[in-house]
Amino acid sequence: MLASTLPACLADAARTAAGITFVGRGGEEDRRSYATLATEAGRVTAGLRALGLAAGDRVALVLPTGPDMVAAFFGVAAAGAVPVPLYPPVRLGRLDEYQDSTARMLQRSGARLVVADRRLGDLLAPALTRARPDLGLRSVAELAALGRAGANEASVDPDALALVQFSSGSTVEPKPVALTHRQILANVSAVHQAILAAHPEHDGLTHRCVSWLPLYHDMGLIGCLLASVAHRADLVLLPPELFVARPVTWLRAISRHRGTITAAPNFAFALCLERVTDAELGELDLASLRVALCGAEPVVPEVLERFAERFARRGLRPEALTPVYGLSEAALAVTFSALTAPVEAPSFDAEALAERGRAVERPGGRRLVSLGRPLAGYQLRVVDEHARECPDGVVGRVCVAGPSLMRGYLGDDHATARALTGGWLDTGDTGFLRDGELFLYGRAKDLLVLRGRKYAPQLVEEAAQQVAGVRKGCVVAASTLLPGRDHGESLMVLVERVRGGREPANELAATVRRHVLEETGLAAQVVEVLAPGSLPRTSSGKLRRHEALRRWLGGTLRPPHRFLRLRLVVAVARARLSAGLRSLAAP
């Protein structure tokens, strides 16, 4: 039985010997018991009280993975206030975009205080100047020094806000997802129940999670940190940058700590396949791993299959790899595929899917991964544009119901009403059901999903438009799975050239690619230069990103009729001319 609030969960965990091992950037380890972390969190709570923070106030956390982040998170929660984890600064990248998005997120969450390392002070200053949190910026050490020891813990209401996490497209239009203690713990409990049903704990098996996922991301925060605390289980946390630079560190930590549970987006598995060398492989022992959840972005079946095959030699159980589906609006997880069977990825007729939205099994077609069934207490349905339920095998919008649906987007009733209707959450994802199992196929919402992180397409489009030779307002950015690209969805940028533009298409494309990379840190796999008027628009002149992507994939993205006709006339004339020349030249 779980406690009813997050601080109460930490208090329970503090009575056990369990704790968190923090791996540093250099690989060094620092283990803190939950008892120690609870004491550190208590100091933060006391400091927040001394500052005059009230229940329900939001506190932004810009902290790297480490004991300070955990102490700050639980310290804020124990004060009855609401933690708002935010992305730390990009590394070696352009800071103006980071400062803009941080300012927007501070404003949208209404944060009164920012907790960050002092060294980030200068860097965060422009965002603070714009958002003006009235209590400013404090480090964890400063908060701890402010408080009086022995401050009482507030009694926290399980139905009070426990977390604001930013969802989709957070850089341009940040949407703060508001979740209560009860909602988060309902999700954590459903996930735990599913894992225990498949892999019950016994004398030889105690679950222990190993994760490199950032703690400002739902899968890292809720799925790994909060779940481990709630179940008083040991946890090993690596900094995300260590994993990215040296993927083997993740697998090494699983081996060394006998990890039984881990989670990561598809790209992480692809990165391991690419970067873990055969020499490094030899030192690994993955036999302890029971569950490796794969979610947060579309799953490429071949990646998980190759991962299972390559690491089987090091004891990896094929059934450990488990594709899952979820979203921050539902706290985290919604469906799990079978925990005791290998990945299932049937093949479907690609044309029937693309043209008619029908899933027809056909060998050699498009393979889609089964994301399994809803967790206990959750329901799933797929609906058409009239909100009628689709039969099995028909693509529609995926809707979810369950005990962890967000209370709403903080301070945005309009967006909340669009997402939540009659207890159902419209996920904005499209897909179909087959015998109760979920398969995703595309998205109804405009969103880039790259390496497990979501971006608004406008971020990339704005950068591409700045390039001379690109028609202003005539750029579409989209992401999709492309054959042969294992790291997940590829970023594609479709740009129209200016009228009369003479720059060769490949040069213009290279400039766009470089500029997008510089401005956003995102590498576009495809940049397509199109004739003016090629991108489809609505009657009111808005770009139709989906339609553009669909036509590009189908090879039918062309300028409208008048352009086409002209081109056709020229082509026919050319053909006639060359045929005439050939006949002239013939003996």
Next chain:
Amino acid sequence: MTDAEILAGIREVLAVHLGLVTPVSLEDDLGSALALDSMQRLTLVVELESRFRMRLEPGDESSLGRVADLVRLIRERARPVEMP
């Protein structure tokens, strides 16, 4: 450590860990010349830290424009290796 040695170290990290053999010079702009995506930038930071035994904090990087600025930062941060 001289600037030339640091530059050579940066080139080595780029070649070994990121597969980039483009010749970088001190005057190059960090963003455009290296054309790294955000994951490659993270990798560069971690590998530079390990190569030069120092820490780069996000706060220090706000002043980085050219490769020369990165070299200067590494020079300030890198601890001389203590010889027994």
